[in-house]
Amino acid sequence: MARAIRTPWRSVRTTTSVAAVTVFALSTTGCGLFGLGPGSGPEPSPSPTPVSAGPLFEEALTALEEAPAVRLQGQFSDPEDTTDVVNTSLTVTATGAAQGTFQTETGGEASYFEADNKLFVKADSDYWLSHTVFNPDGDTYPDNWVRVTHEQFGLDPGGVLTPAGLAESLRGQAPADDVEAVEEKLDGVVVYRVELTGGTVWVSSEAPHELVRMQIEELTPAEGEGVASRIDASFTEVDTAAVEQLYDDLTKYAEDELGSARDARLEVGWAEELGGDCQTGGVCTMVGTVQETSDASEGSILVRMDGHFNNDELGEKTCHKTGKLEAGGTVELSCSVDYALAPSANPVTYTIDFEALLSTRALSGDAREELVAKIKEQRETTLSGGSGGEGAEAEEGE
Structure with a gap:
C-alpha cells in the first residue's frame, strides 16, 4: 500500500x-535474465570444433583488462531475485568512471553515472513513485540528479565492471583444465562458447580473441566485498572518441548540474x-x-x-x-x-x-569541486593507458 x-x-x-521512508532498489520488469528471445541465442555450428577453453578464455581476459573502457548492453538483477530485471546500456572506464541508461517500468529511459565511487541517477516522476522513494524532497527528484548507494541500485559499475576488475572477477570463475570451448553461432557470427564455474561467456573465434557476451549467475567484486549482480550482457567496442565524450559529459554534470543534486542514501x-x-x-x-x-x-x-x-x-x-x-x-x-x-x-x-x-x-560545494578535479584526473589516466583505480570512499555526506 x-x-x-x-x-x-x-x-x-x-x-x-x-512517515517512514522505504529503502528502494532500482529495477524494471523484463524477461528472465537468461531469456534470450527468438533468434538471439547461440546456434550450434554445423561442424563444432572443440578447442581448449582455458588459454582461449585467458587471452580474452588479458585483452579485456588492458582496454581503456568497456561498453555493455544487457540486463542485470539481484542474484537471489530475478523477477526484477534492469535493461541497461553502459560504458565503464579503466578508472571506474561510468555512464549509462536503463529502462524504467513505465517504458521511459533513465540515466546514471558514477565518478570517484559516487553514483547518481536521474529518472522521471513515474520511476521514483513506482519505487516508493519518500524523502522530504522526493518531489524534486525528477528535476535533479539523485545520489544512491550501489546496494540501492543493485549494480556497482565502478567496482565490478571496470575492464581490469571485470577480468579479475571472471578469472575467478575460470573453466577447469579439461573443459573445451565449443564453436557455435551467436547472432549469425561464429564464436566460441566457454562454460565457466558460474556462467557462460562467448569469445570471438578469430584472433585476437575477445569477449563477445557473458551470462554470469553472480558477478562479485574481485576482492570479495561489494554488490553482487546476475548479469547477461554483450560487449561492444569503445573508441577513444567515446571515452572522451564520457568524461566530457561527467565533467559537465559535476560542474553544472550537481549543485542541486539530492541524496536518497539515508x-x-x-x-x-x-x-x-x-x-x-x-x-x-x-x-x-x-x-x-x-x-x-x-x-x-x-x-x-x-x-x-x-x-x-x-x-x-x-x-x-x-x-x-x-x-x-x-x-x-x-x-x-x-x-x-x-x-x-x-x-x-x-x-x-x-x-x-x-x-x-548530495555534495557540498567543496566536495563538488573535488569531484570535478577527480574526473579530470581519471580522464588523463584513462587516455594515457593507466588503470588508476578508485580511491578510498569519500566521507559520506561530503
Whole structure:
C-alpha cells in the first residue's frame, strides 16, 4: 500500500507528521535474465570444433583488462531475485568512471553515472513513485540528479565492471583444465562458447580473441566485498572518441548540474516542532532538529533547512543552513534574518510567521569541486593507458 509523501515543510503553527521512508532498489520488469528471445541465442555450428577453453578464455581476459573502457548492453538483477530485471546500456572506464541508461517500468529511459565511487541517477516522476522513494524532497527528484548507494541500485559499475576488475572477477570463475570451448553461432557470427564455474561467456573465434557476451549467475567484486549482480550482457567496442565524450559529459554534470543534486542514501525528517523567536530590532531566528530514521548503522548525509519569515507589512526574508547528519542521529539547524527595524519612541509589535523547508544535498560545494578535479584526473589516466583505480570512499555526506 502506498504511503503519503513526507512533507518537507515545517511551520511553527502546525505539526507535520513524520512517515517512514522505504529503502528502494532500482529495477524494471523484463524477461528472465537468461531469456534470450527468438533468434538471439547461440546456434550450434554445423561442424563444432572443440578447442581448449582455458588459454582461449585467458587471452580474452588479458585483452579485456588492458582496454581503456568497456561498453555493455544487457540486463542485470539481484542474484537471489530475478523477477526484477534492469535493461541497461553502459560504458565503464579503466578508472571506474561510468555512464549509462536503463529502462524504467513505465517504458521511459533513465540515466546514471558514477565518478570517484559516487553514483547518481536521474529518472522521471513515474520511476521514483513506482519505487516508493519518500524523502522530504522526493518531489524534486525528477528535476535533479539523485545520489544512491550501489546496494540501492543493485549494480556497482565502478567496482565490478571496470575492464581490469571485470577480468579479475571472471578469472575467478575460470573453466577447469579439461573443459573445451565449443564453436557455435551467436547472432549469425561464429564464436566460441566457454562454460565457466558460474556462467557462460562467448569469445570471438578469430584472433585476437575477445569477449563477445557473458551470462554470469553472480558477478562479485574481485576482492570479495561489494554488490553482487546476475548479469547477461554483450560487449561492444569503445573508441577513444567515446571515452572522451564520457568524461566530457561527467565533467559537465559535476560542474553544472550537481549543485542541486539530492541524496536518497539515508532517510531524514523533522524530529520535532520548529522553534524560533524575534528580538527587538527585527533579528529573527529559527531552529529545527532533523533526524535520520533508517536502519543504517553508518554513513552520513547533508541536510538543508531553507527558512522563510513573513509579515504583511515588513515583507518576506529567507535564510538557509546546511549540516551533516549521521546515520541514526540528529542535527540542529539554525539560521537568522534581520528586518533592521529603526528605534522608535512608539514601539510597534509585528507578528512574524515562519516556516522551513527540509531537503537533502548530495555534495557540498567543496566536495563538488573535488569531484570535478577527480574526473579530470581519471580522464588523463584513462587516455594515457593507466588503470588508476578508485580511491578510498569519500566521507559520506561530503
